Amino acid sequence: MKVVVDLNRCQAYAQCLYAAPGHFALHGKEALVYDPSPDEAARGEIERAVHACPVRAITAYSDDTTAGEAA
Amino acid sequence: MTTAPERIVVVGASLAGLTAAQHLRARGYAGALTLVGDEPHRPYDRPPLSKQVLRGLFSADTTLPHPPDLGVEFRLGQPATRLDLSERAVELGDGSRLPYDRLLIATGTRARPWPDPEEAALAGVFTLRGRDDAQRLGARLQARPDRVVLVGGGFIGFEVASTCRDLDIPVTLLVRDAVPLAAALGPRLGGLIGDVAREKGVDLRLESEIERMEARDGHLVAVTLKDGTRIESDCLVAAIGTLRNVEWLAGSGLEADAGGLRCDAFCRALHEDGGVAEGVFAAGDVARWPNPHDDDALVAVEHWGNARAQGETAAANMLAGDASAMRRHDHLPDFWSQQFGLTIKLVGLAEGADSFAVMHGSLEERCLLAAYGRDGRTIAAASIDSARWLPAYKAAIRERAPFPPIADAVDQPRLRVQEP
Ligand SMILES: Cc1cc2nc3c(=O)[nH]c(=O)nc-3n(C[C@H](O)[C@H](O)[C@H](O)COP(=O)(O)OP(=O)(O)OC[C@H]3O[C@@H](n4cnc5c(N)ncnc54)[C@H](O)[C@@H]3O)c2cc1C
Ligand code: SF4
Numbered sequence: 078m079k080v081v082v083d084l085n086r087c088q089a090y091a092q093c094l095y096a097a098p099g100h101f102a103l104h105g106k107e108a109l110v111y112d113p114s115p116d117e118a119a120r121g122e123i124e125r126a127v128h129a130c131p132v133r134a135i136t137a138y139s140d141d142t143t144a145g146e147a148a
Numbered sequence: 149m150t151t152a153p154e155r156i157v158v159v160g161a162s163l164a165g166l167t168a169a170q171h172l173r174a175r176g177y178a179g180a181l182t183l184v185g186d187e188p189h190r191p192y193d194r195p196p197l198s199k200q201v202l203r204g205l206f207s208a209d210t211t212l213p214h215p216p217d218l219g220v221e222f223r224l225g226q227p228a229t230r231l232d233l234s235e236r237a238v239e240l241g242d243g244s245r246l247p248y249d250r251l252l253i254a255t256g257t258r259a260r261p262w263p264d265p266e267e268a269a270l271a272g273v274f275t276l277r278g279r280d281d282a283q284r285l286g287a288r289l290q291a292r293p294d295r296v297v298l299v300g301g302g303f304i305g306f307e308v309a310s311t312c313r314d315l316d317i318p319v320t321l322l323v324r325d326a327v328p329l330a331a332a333l334g335p336r337l338g339g340l341i342g343d344v345a346r347e348k349g350v351d352l353r354l355e356s357e358i359e360r361m362e363a364r365d366g367h368l369v370a371v372t373l374k375d376g377t378r379i380e381s382d383c384l385v386a387a388i389g390t391l392r393n394v395e396w397l398a399g400s401g402l403e404a405d406a407g408g409l410r411c412d413a414f415c416r417a418l419h420e421d422g423g424v425a426e427g428v429f430a431a432g433d434v435a436r437w438p439n440p441h442d443d444d445a446l447v448a449v450e451h452w453g454n455a456r457a458q459g460e461t462a463a464a465n466m467l468a469g470d471a472s473a474m475r476r477h478d479h480l481p482d483f484w485s486q487q488f489g490l491t492i493k494l495v496g497l498a499e500g501a502d503s504f505a506v507m508h509g510s511l512e513e514r515c516l517l518a519a520y521g522r523d524g525r526t527i528a529a530a531s532i533d534s535a536r537w538l539p540a541y542k543a544a545i546r547e548r549a550p551f552p553p554i555a556d557a558v559d560q561p562r563l564r565v566q567e568p
Contacts, residue, residue, distance in 0.1 A: 079213035081193050085453045085482045085493070088535045100206075105489030106515070106533040110200045113193065114207035138213035141190070 078115050083134045092129035097122035153250040154179040159228040160254035161185025164432025167459030168252050169220050175467055181220050186227035197282040198307040231400040250466040256433040257390035267361045272368035272382045293383035300387035301328040303485045310487035313348045320351040334568030344488045392434050408436030408448040414474040415462040431458035440478045453482040493535050496528030496545040504568040505552040508537050521551025
């Protein structure tokens with residue numbers, strides 16, 4: 078999967094840490110770090126994190142497997 | 149009313165371009181959509197590059213997520229080389245031509261190269277803008293250089309310095325100005341970040357510049373500063389700002405220069421004569437636009453939040469038909485940075501502020517919200533590890549409320565207005 082967090086919005090509420098502990102972490106009081114490319118197997122946890130975030134800062138989608146990488 | 153578009157081309161396959169593509173589809177655009185990017189990668193996120201990616205935390209793959217049914221044709225590893233406004237076509241490096249009826253220019257910026265080309269080419273001299281840069285520099289840091297020399301007193305320089313300290317690598321940070329980060333945050337908060345960096349073991353040298361580099365067999369071994377100090381190092385990162393990717397627009401008739409591609413309030417690109425270039429829009433780091441929060445002063449905002457917001461506005465306006473249905477790009481600039489365990493956030497533009505007040509917390513605690521004023525009006529607010537207070541100040545900045553803004557009537561008399 079691919080994940081991005083809008084860190085302008087994020088207010089370090091830490092709900093995502095509880096929902097998907099292996100994929101989100103706080104370094105210091107509010108510096109959120111996260112896994113931008115979690116395994117598909119983590120989908121359940123990541124989706125829980127997306128929904129748990131009170132400011133809707135997390136976006137996640139499955140990997141794009143369509144062709145078109147090269148020119 | 150212009151006809152509805154059927155062929156949309158986006159040049160620049162990164163944050164602004166991908167955001168625009170998503171919003172075009174979300175608004176029901178069903179026609180052809182091509183994203184041209186000179187990098188070989190799918191659009192990816194840059195902010196993690198100077199932070200967790202360099203440090204080796206989690207995955208280095210920061211490809212941006214997008215809905216599965218985006219329906220975009222990617223033309224990657226392929227620069228746009230020329231824009232023909234009269235024929236409404238973009239020429240690519242391989243000689244092919246892409247006709248468009250709407251075009252979005254989102255070619256962003258690149259790292260300003262080290263000014264001396266011979267020194268820039270030395271092994272051990274790095275810049276950081278893209279994934280490949282982060283991969284190269286990250287590999288070098290994992291091999292634990294004896295000392296990293298960082299040049300540049302901006303956010304990326306400080307973030308990389310912070311990452312080096314996290315990895316317990318000695319680092320010297322050379323800043324040309326007397327106070328770091330002063331343009332963005334003002335001297336008080338900039339000075340505070342400088343203090344924090346020193347406490348974390350950064351050898352921070354203000355008003356310092358490199359006189360020359362020393363090399364052995366094409367590899368950097370030392371630098372000599374203007375004051376004669378010699379520092380041994382085989383790893384230097386030049387974080388000395390950016391250049392806008394506008395060269396490919398030369399001769400097109402668009403008003404584009406080192407300051408960016410000029411556009412109007414609706415993200416429409418402008419001709420050199422000031423007229424609107426029909427069907428051509430701009431978004432993200434490359435765009436230079438009238439900022440309604442600063443009396444329409446032209447600004448290019450090189451922040452993540454602006455690339456997203458402007459990509460969205462441009463997409464809406466590309467489908468709007470005529471100007472009466474278009475909306476203004478009235479994004480309030482915002483920004484975050486993570487370094488030395490602190491999160492710094494800024495809303496508005498603090499440059500040019502003449503007054504400053506700590507509204508919550510204190511400089512000593514390193515946990516605070518500060519407001520910036522100019523001519524008696526509130527123009528910006530910054531937080532350090534106090535992001536939850538920030539949204540409350542957005543309205544005051546949008547309205548340019550009197551400075552200091554009302555925070556808490558009880559506390560108000562205790563506010564001390566100082567110089568920024
Ligand atoms: C290391 C780093 C850390 C950052 N950290 C933060 C942060 O913490 N907070 C924050 O707010 N912002 C941060 N930013 C800034 C943020 O990433 C940018 O504002 C954002 O990437 C801008 O997006 P963009 O799409 O406008 O431009 P870009 O991301 O620059 O993308 C432009 C794309 O167009 C391509 N291109 C250029 N010319 C051509 C051409 N002729 N033909 C085809 N393609 C072309 C480029 O190669 C690039 O892929 C950071 C940036 C970097 C580099
Ligand atoms: S739940 Fe949302 S606001 Fe909280 S830390 Fe995670 S991303 Fe940030």
